[in-house]
Each structure stands twice: as C-alpha cells, then as structure tokens.
Amino acid sequence: MATNDANKNWRVVFKRWFHQWASPRFFFEKTASWLPFLSGMAIVLLGIGWGWGLFWAPPDYQQGNSFRLIYLHVPAASVALSIYALMAMFSLVSLVWKIKLADTWAQSCVMSGVLFTFIALMTGAFWGKPTWGTWWQWDARLTSMLVLEFLFIGVMVLRTAIEGREAANKAAALLAVVGIVNLPIIKFSVNWWNTLHQGATFKLTEKPPMPAEMWVPLLIALLGIYFLFAAFWLLETRLLILQREGKSQWLQRWMMTRYCIDNKDKDKF
Amino acid sequence: MSIPLLTVNQVSCLIEETPLFKPIDFVLQSGVLLHLQGANGIGKTSLLRVLIGLSSHYQGAIKWHTPLYLSTVYLGHLAGFHALLSAQENLRYFAAIHGRALTVGDIEHILRHVQLWQYAEDPLGQLSAGQKQRFKIAQLLSMQRTVWMMDEPFTSLDQTTCLWLEQQMKEHVQQGGAIVFTSHQAFAEADTHYQALTLVAA
Amino acid sequence: MTILMTLRHLFWLALRREGLLVVQKSSQALQPLLFLTLIMALFPLAISPDQKILATIAAGVIWIAVLLASYLASDAFFAEDWQSGVIEQWRYSPYPLAWWVQIKIVAHWMLYGVSITLMAPLLALLLALPWSQVPILMLTLFIGSGIIAYSNALAAALTLRARSAAVLVLLIALPMQIPVVIFAMAAINLQASGESILAPLAFLGGLWLFSAALLPLAIAMALQIMMTA
Numbered sequence: 001m002a003t004n005d006a007n008k009n010w011r012v013v014f015k016r017w018f019h020q021w022a023s024p025r026f027f028f029e030k031t032a033s034w035l036p037f038l039s040g041m042a043i044v045l046l047g048i049g050w051g052w053g054l055f056w057a058p059p060d061y062q063q064g065n066s067f068r069l070i071y072l073h074v075p076a077a078s079v080a081l082s083i084y085a086l087m088a089m090f091s092l093v094s095l096v097w098k099i100k101l102a103d104t105w106a107q108s109c110v111m112s113g114v115l116f117t118f119i120a121l122m123t124g125a126f127w128g129k130p131t132w133g134t135w136w137q138w139d140a141r142l143t144s145m146l147v148l149e150f151l152f153i154g155v156m157v158l159r160t161a162i163e164g165r166e167a168a169n170k171a172a173a174l175l176a177v178v179g180i181v182n183l184p185i186i187k188f189s190v191n192w193w194n195t196l197h198q199g200a201t202f203k204l205t206e207k208p209p210m211p212a213e214m215w216v217p218l219l220i221a222l223l224g225i226y227f228l229f230a231a232f233w234l235l236e237t238r239l240l241i242l243q244r245e246g247k248s249q250w251l252q253r254w255m256m257t258r259y260c261i262d263n264k265d266k267d268k269f
Numbered sequence: 270m271s272i273p274l275l276t277v278n279q280v281s282c283l284i285e286e287t288p289l290f291k292p293i294d295f296v297l298q299s300g301v302l303l304h305l306q307g308a309n310g311i312g313k314t315s316l317l318r319v320l321i322g323l324s325s326h327y328q329g330a331i332k333w334h335t336p337l338y339l340s341t342v343y344l345g346h347l348a349g350f351h352a353l354l355s356a357q358e359n360l361r362y363f364a365a366i367h368g369r370a371l372t373v374g375d376i377e378h379i380l381r382h383v384q385l386w387q388y389a390e391d392p393l394g395q396l397s398a399g400q401k402q403r404f405k406i407a408q409l410l411s412m413q414r415t416v417w418m419m420d421e422p423f424t425s426l427d428q429t430t431c432l433w434l435e436q437q438m439k440e441h442v443q444q445g446g447a448i449v450f451t452s453h454q455a456f457a458e459a460d461t462h463y464q465a466l467t468l469v470a471a
Numbered sequence: 472m473t474i475l476m477t478l479r480h481l482f483w484l485a486l487r488r489e490g491l492l493v494v495q496k497s498s499q500a501l502q503p504l505l506f507l508t509l510i511m512a513l514f515p516l517a518i519s520p521d522q523k524i525l526a527t528i529a530a531g532v533i534w535i536a537v538l539l540a541s542y543l544a545s546d547a548f549f550a551e552d553w554q555s556g557v558i559e560q561w562r563y564s565p566y567p568l569a570w571w572v573q574i575k576i577v578a579h580w581m582l583y584g585v586s587i588t589l590m591a592p593l594l595a596l597l598l599a600l601p602w603s604q605v606p607i608l609m610l611t612l613f614i615g616s617g618i619i620a621y622s623n624a625l626a627a628a629l630t631l632r633a634r635s636a637a638v639l640v641l642l643i644a645l646p647m648q649i650p651v652v653i654f655a656m657a658a659i660n661l662q663a664s665g666e667s668i669l670a671p672l673a674f675l676g677g678l679w680l681f682s683a684a685l686l687p688l689a690i691a692m693a694l695q696i697m698m699t700a
Contacts, residue, residue: 150642150645158630162630162633163632167632167696171629171696174629175643179646185678189654192657192674321563322563323559345556350557351492351555353495354488354491358488361484362484365476366566368564
C-alpha cells in the first residue's frame with residue numbers, strides 16, 4: 001500500500017510539475033534568467049575544449065593535425081541527432097496531450113538542427129579532403145547526416161508552407177514523429193548499403209583507443225556544444241512565446257516591470 | 270409523438286479559445302425543422318460541424334440520444350461527390366462511405382424521385398447547379414437517416430428548385446425526421462414544424 | 472435497422488470507384504508512364520549508347536525514374552477528394568478514416584504498381600539490362616511501388632494546404648524512400664553477382680508490411696489535421 005501511495009503521489013507531483021512548465025507564462029517567467037548561465041557555460045566549456053583540443057592535444061599519428069576537426073565535427077553531429085530526437089519527443093507530446101507550448105519547444109529545435117547538421121557536414125567534408133583525398137565520400141555516417149539534414153529541412157519548410165498556424169504546427173509535429181521512426185531504418189539501410197560497397201574508407205572509431213589528452217577535450221567540447229544548443233533553444237522559445245502571446249496581459253505587464261524606466265506607469269497595467 | 274434526438278447545452282464554437290457566439294441551448298426533436306440563422310462568419314457552419322463531431326473546437330455539452338453515425342447525414346459546402354463520375358456511381362459510393370449498400374433498384378428509385386434518372390450515366394460535373402442540388406437531396410435520401418444536417422442548402426438555387434427543396438425537407442420532417450440547416454434567407458412557409466435559432470455574436 | 476456493409480464488399484466498391492476515376496482521366500493517369508519512358512531515352516543520349524555501360528546502370532536508372540515518375544501525380548493524390556468534400560465524408564463515416572486511406576492507396580498501387588511492373592521488361596530492353604535480371608527488377612518494382620505509394624500519400628496529405636506543394640512532396644517523401652531504393656538495388660546487384668538475395672528482399676517485404684500497417688494511421692491523422700484548423 002505504502003509504495004502504491006508513494007507511486008501515485010509521485011505521479012501527481014510530476015503531473016503538476018509538468019503542467020506548470022507547460023504554461024507559457026510560468027515557463028517564460030522562470031527561464032528569464034537562464035540565458036546568461038547557459039551561454040556562459042557554452043563559452044567557457046567550448047573555450048576550454050577547443051583551446052585544449054586545437055593547441056595542446058598531440059597530433060594524431062596517422063592524420064596529423066587534420067584530426068583536430070573532430071572537436072567540432074563530433075560534437076556537432078552528436079548534438080544534431082539529439083536535437084532531432086528532442087524535437088520528435090516534443091512533437092509527440094504536443095500531438096498526444098495537445099500541449100501548445102510543447103509545439104513551441106519543438107519548433108525552436110528546428111533551426112539549430114539545420115545549423116548543427118550543416119556544420120557536421122561541412123567539417124566532414126573539410127576532414128575528408130586531407131584524409132580521403134576528396135571533399136565528399138559516400139561514407140555511411142556522412143550519408144546519414146545528409147539525410148538528417150533533409151529531414152530537418154522538410155520539417156522546417158512544411159511549417160512555413162502551410163496556411164493556418166495550427167495546421168502548420170501539427171503537420172510539422174507529425175512529420176517529425178514519423179521522421180524519428182524512419183531515422184533508424186534509414187540509418188540501418190545506409191550502413192548496410194555501405195558494407196556492400198566497401199570502399200577505402202577508414203573510420204575514426206576503429207582505431208586504437210584515444211589517449212586521454214585527446215578525448216578529454218572532446219568530451220568538454222561536446223558538453224559545451226550541448227550548452228550552446230540549450231542557449232539557442234531557450235532564446236528561440238522565448239522569442240516565439242513573445243510572438244505568440246504578445247497580446248496577453250501577463251506578458252505586457254512583464255514587459256512593463258522589466259523594461260519601463262519609469263516604474264510608476266506599471267500600475268496602469 | 271416527438272422523440273428527443275439531440276440536446277445542446279451552453280454550446281459555443283471556439284476560435285483560439287474565444288467563443289464565436291453567445292452559448293446556445295436547444296433540444297432537437299423528431300418532426301422539427303431547425304433553422305440556424307445569423308450573420309456571415311458568426312459560426313453557423315462551425316456549429317454544424319461541431320454538432321456532428323467533425324470539429325472539436327467548442328465549449329458546452331452536446332448529447333446525441335441516437336447513434337450519431339447511424340442516424341445523421343451531413344452535407345456541407347463541399348459537394349461530397351466527384352465531378353468526373355456519374356450520378357449513379359457517386360450515389361453508390363456516398364452510401365458506401367456511410368455503410369449502406371445500394372442496389373440498382375434503390376438507385377433508380379432515388380434518382381427518379383429527384384428527377385435525375387435520365388442523367389444517371391452522365392458525369393455529375395456536367396449537370397447544372399440546380400441539378401447538382403437535386404443530387405445532394407438524392408444523397409440525403411439514399412441514407413434513410415433520421416436527422417439531416419444541411420449547410421446552406423438554398424444557395425445558388427432558382428425559385429422553383431428552392432420550393433421543391435423546401436417541399437422535400439417538409440416531407441422528411443412530416444415523416445418523423447428532423448433537419449438542422451443553415452440559411453441566410455427566410456424559410457417561405459413557416460409551419461408548426463419550423464423552429465428558428467439565431468446566433469448572436471459573443 | 473441499419474446494417475453496415477461488410478468490409479470486403481466495401482473494399483471492392485471503393486476499388487471500383489478508383490478504377491473508374493483512372494479510366495475517366497486516362498490521359499492524366501498515363502502521364503507518369505509516359506514520363507518514365509521519356510526519361511529512359513535520355514540516358515543513352517546523355518551518357519553513352521554503349522550496351523556495356525548501359526547494362527551496368529540500367530537497373531538503377533529505371534528505379535530512379537520510377538521514383539521520380541511517382542512524384543509527378545502524387546501532390547494531387549488526395550486533392551480532388553479533398554476539394555470535393557469526399558474526405559470530409561470519410562471522416563464522418565462509421566468506418567475509420569485510416570481505412571479509406573488504406574483502400575485508396577491499395578487501389579493506386581494495384582493500378583500504378585502493376586502497370587510499372589509490366590512496363591519493366593520494355594524499359595530493361597531500352598537500356599540493355601541482361602534478361603536474367605528482369606524478373607528480380609520486376610519483383611522489387613512491384614513491392615517497392617507499394618511502399619512508395621504509402622510515403623507519397625503521407626507527403627500528399629501533409630501538403631494538402633501547402634503553397635508550392637510539388638517540391639515539398641519530394642522533400643518529405645524522398646528521405647523515407649532511401650531504404651527502399653537501397654534494398655531494391657541491393658537485391659538486383661546481389662542477384663547479378665550470384666549471391667543470396669534473401670536479406671534485401673526480406674527487408675523490402677518488412678518495410679512494406681511496416682508501411683501498410685502504420686502509415687495509413689499517420690496519413691489519417693494528417694488529413695484530420697488539415698481538416699480541423
């Protein structure tokens with residue numbers, strides 16, 4: 001009985017907590033001060049990770065200095081995949097529980113997703129030139145990244161192309177959810193295709209384990225880029241809330257208390 | 270003997286959580302011709318769609334006392350038929366959508382009733398507006414449903430067809446059916462079956 | 472009082488309607504097939520009329536052309552039923568919306584999938600594909616066009632209210648069809664080199680089952696989204 005009660009209690013608490021955060025007003029007011037922290041963390045961690053990786057980490061015994069691109073490539077690729085998963089999760093929440101803010105959360109993932117996937121593709125190409133001798137090799141992971149970019153662009157374009165905001169948002173959410181189901185299938189088929197056409201590619205992961213002075217900065221840069229995304233995401237979410245809730249009273253009052261030099265005026269609202 | 274078919278309690282359609290019109294109450298009974306009136310854009314079409322469950326943007330309570338999908342038939346602004354197919358084919362398909370298998374005899378009977386039998390093989394797109402409207406009535410009749418939900422049935426009809434349509438609607442309610450319809454224009458002959466409900470902006 | 476039609480009866484009736492529609496607009500319906508043949512003529516002209524070169528690229532070229540031809544008509548897949556209010560009636564029917572979607576897609580597959588499969592030997596002839604590879608090409612085209620029909624229908628449903636839907640359909644449907652092309656071409660290539668084609672065919676079949684089971688639900692949801700707001 002006791003565990004059952006505790007379980008139920010936990011669920012009630014979670015539900016209340018979730019519904020609180022799903023309210024645009026609560027979210028907007030609570031996260032007002034987070035942005036400096038997130039961007040600060042991103043700058044510090046990326047500064048350490050990239051500084052260490054670019055200047056102090058030893059060059060790779062096979063690839064020389066060109067391997068240093070992984071300090072940008074790997075974090076960007078990793079965060080791009082996470083962003084797609086996150087976007088699909090928010091989309092699912094918005095479709096199933098009809099929570100409007102979840103849709104805003106999903107929407108603010110898209111631009112960062114396009115950007116980070118693009119960075120991963122570009123760095124992949126730059127890394128490919130000295131390593132493979134060509135800018136573009138149809139390597140399994142690069143191909144999957146390219147498809148991921150198409151998926152992100154699809155969601156982005158669909159939202160802007162449909163007339164009627166609610167329909168546009170829901171359609172984009174549905175596409176994101178379908179995409180996340182498809183992504184493993186695409187990934188699997190691309191990997192399988194790649195093993196059929198085994199070329200002269202050699203992979204980063206199939207090498208002797210990296211020494212600590214190489215992977216520690218990678219880890220820090222990885223963490224930093226997640227903070228960078230979090231900062232982008234929060235900024236975009238807040239901008240979207242401003243745009244969507246612009247007419248609501250709480251927001252106007254919030255703006256007054258925050259930005260009016262003459263605080264006497266705020267009584268009017 | 271009138272049977273309550275639908276109870277509507279404090280219902281209004283919503284756009285972005287704002288009610289479109291002042292909440293309405295009514296009970297639809299068999300043998301009633303309910304005319305939904307109101308200005309353009311007040312939400313008459315939205316109300317019809319809400320009543321039959323095509324839209325869920327509403328507040329208040331809607332209670333059907335009969336199985337909705339088996340006792341109502343709805344015709345909206347959109348034709349509900351394919352212009353390239355013949356009246357016969359369209360009618361058969363329309364009835365099938367709602368689960369009724371029409372025999373050739375049924376189709377002939379209905380199309381004769383609406384005076385379209387001689388055009389039964391022609392693509393519907395080639396018929397005139399009035400004939401298309403007759404076909405809509407054929408769609409309603411084909412279903413043998415108690416409640417007809419009609420959105421603006423009188424638009425773009427000449428006077429003869431209007432009168433004919435009114436006659437059809439009256440016959441339906443006299444036989445114990447019920448009709449909810451939207452229209453700008455007044456119903457020519459208001460009798461005991463006729464009720465009107467005007468939507469007022471919120 | 473009212474007894475609903477059996478699903479089988481309903482299926483044949485709906486199939487008949489789709490078939491009649493194709494007959495009614497046959498000039499429109501034949502366009503993808505014509506397009507397919509025209510594309511075939513471009514490859515020998517653009518690359519080389521050398522039979523050896525053509526034979527190596529033939530299967531892939533046919534597959535890509537089939538994929539492109541499938542997009543031609545797909546942004547209009549639901550458009551007519553949407554504009555005429557038939558989809559609204561589906562939604563209001565006692566049968567689930569996904570069921571109507573399923574019938575329409577299966578009907579489309581039976582008409583296009585079969586005609587493309589039957590055209591394959593002709594296309595193979597034009598591009599000098601070895602005859603030994605034609606049966607497997609036909610098989611992959613048949614199953615593959617089934618999968619393509621589902622993803623194209625999803626793209627068509629999602630873009631019903633979109634401006635400039637044609638490219639958008641491609642953008643949505645193409646990533647979903649990458650696995651289809653990979654497995655189909657793998658089956659053809661493996662057979663050519665005398666290896667087992669069981670794996671790619673199994674993947675292809677699995678993909679078809681997966682699409683047939685799940686995508687009609689997603690498409691029905693997309694149609695509903697387009698209808699509500």
